Amino acid sequence: MKTVAFHTLGCKVNTYETEAMQQLMESAGYKCVEFTKRADVYIINTCSVTNIADRKSRQMLHRARKMNEDAIVVAAGCYVESAKDKIDEDLSIDIIVGNNNKNDIVNIINEYLQDKIKNKFIIDINKETEYEEFNISKINDHTRAFIKVQDGCNQFCSYCIIPFTRGRVRSRKMENIIDEVKNLSASGYKEIVLTGIHLSSYGVDFLDESYNKRMEKLTQTEESDEEFVTKNELLCLIENIANIEGIERVRIGSLEPRIIQENFIKSLSKIDKFCPHFHLSLQSGCDKTLKSMNRKYTADEFYEGVKLIRKYFDSPAITTDIIVGFPGETKKDFEESRAFVEKVKFYETHIFPYSIREGTKAANMPQVDGNEKVQRANILNEINLKNQKEFRASRIGKEDELLCEEIFIKDGIEYFTGYTKEYVKVAVLNSDLKTNDVVSGRIVDFLTDDILLLEKS
Incomplete structure (x- = not known):
């Protein structure tokens, strides 16, 4: 029996796709082994969110080749997309598989076995409109199941390469998601976590063009809240999953702050199985930096969303991401961001010193000194530890x-x-x-x- 080993870098979407590819390979007769073991096929599901992620992806590909010189080494995913002009030169790689081609992994490997010629399977991801359908029946985590429901991003933040490696927003059909969750529930899973590259955009591509244009100008007025909820596919998806027998919890991944509007939050608060854990990616509490990042909200707008969540949920967990040392961020800008983080009192703050990502606008902006970035990260980390302890303490007696x-x-x-x-x-x-x-x-x-x-x- 031929063996296959997987290694995943990056996000929960990649983890889901690796699980799916693994099940496809098992169905084709392969035995899955640990990545550290000798295998006939190595599949590395790569990441390209930073230059460091690119380097780690290359390292794992080269490590696979060293473990078995005769193995088939497959590079799949985002690093393949970002480095497609030069990845052919890497002699460690036999097969190159871009995003939206992973569900054909078995046929791709079989084709290579027939002619042993280095193959490259990359489509123009920026023109892709179809969601790549996977279906999984089991998850390595025995309690919660991460379900990919959406791919791609239309936001084009100035520091981010993901729209170029994942393409435009593509949503999975709701009936396919529901079928998969029913199967997972029958297998004993009680908690479902919805994930995607830009989860808040789920279903936008199902809607008519005129509605998409209105969405871009959505404001927090009562009228637009009503429109948002009646059209919001993500809310409908959550409600439908919560109604599936055996599912006791529905959790969501990272949300775009602009989706936090009154009727959306009010509706979520009425779903008993919904987990009040909101990860809202702030990135900076300074309006000048947010604008430079091409984030499409202000700190005040973000804070209004936080207040709405706390209005409808008793002691919800609100977590976030912060980038420190973004190009052009002065000490004054950082101080504004720090003060905002203290004001919001997040349960948990994931802090990232800015890392250059070639191919993005931010890579060509004036950079902040590395030591200064570390100092700023340390300051926010102290606040984070304090907030975590206070939030946990607030749970006592409940x-x-x-x-x-x-x-x-x-x-x-x-x-x-x-x-x-x-x-x-x-x-x-x-x-x-x-x-x-x-x-x-x-x-x-x-x-x-x-x-x-x-x-x-």
């Missing part, structure tokens, strides 16, 4: 629940740990519990600095 995931032993006592709907890590004394059990109770204290203790009802 009724809550966790989805059991894994055993944790402290001072000789065995606990089951998992996450609340707000994605706060919690532990409960293990009393014949098992993975995937949902346990309700009251949060009584800290078990460790980052794990809360739940007392079972």
Whole structure:
């Protein structure tokens, strides 16, 4: 039996696609082995979000070749798209597979086996209008299933290469998503996490052109809120998944801040299975920097969205991403961003010192000193640690629940740990519990600095 090994770099979308390719290869008779083992085929699902990601992708491709000189080495995904003009020169690679071709991986490998000539399967991703359909029946994570529902991005932030490697927005048909979730529910999965390259754009390509133009000018007025909800495909998708028997939680990935409008949030608050964990990518709390990034909102507009979420949800978890040291960011600009982060009081802030991504507008802008970027990141990290502790402490005394995931032993006592709907890590004394059990109770204290203790009802 031939063997295949996978390695995934980058985002949850890549992880989903790797799971799908793995199941396709297994169905074709291949045995999947760990990437560190000798295999007949190595498939590296690459990332290109930064220059560092490009380098890691190349390193993993070269590592695969060293593990077995006679193996078939496949480079797939975003690095392939960003480096398509020069990747042919890499002698470590036998097959090059761009985005929107991964579902044909078995045929692609079979074709190579017939002629042993280096093949390149890349379409013009920027002209692609069809969603690449996958279907998975199992996930390596035994409790939550990440489901890809959308691909591509139309935003063109000045620091981001993704619109060029993933193409324009393409949405998966709702009936296909529902069928997949039903199958996963039948297999025992209780939590579904919706993910995509630009999740907030789900369904935009289903709508008529005139509506798309109106969407671009959407403002937070009562009238536009009504229009948004009646047309919003993402909200409809969440509602439909929540109605599937066996599904107890629906979680969403990163959202575009502009989608946070009153009727959208109000409608979400009425879905009992919806997890009030909102990841809103801020990137900067300084309006000047936001404009330079080509982010299409102001800090005040972002904050209005945060207030709406807190109006309709009791103690929701709001998390974010921040880039420090973006080209042209002065100390004054950073201070404005820092003050905004303190004002919002995010549960968690993912902090990224700006990293040059060749092929983007920001790469040609005046750069900030590396040491200054590190100092700014450290300042925000201190705020992040403080906010995390305060948010966890605010949960003490509340009724809550966790989805059991894994055993944790402290001072000789065995606990089951998992996450609340707000994605706060919690532990409960293990009393014949098992993975995937949902346990309700009251949060009584800290078990460790980052794990809360739940007392079972």
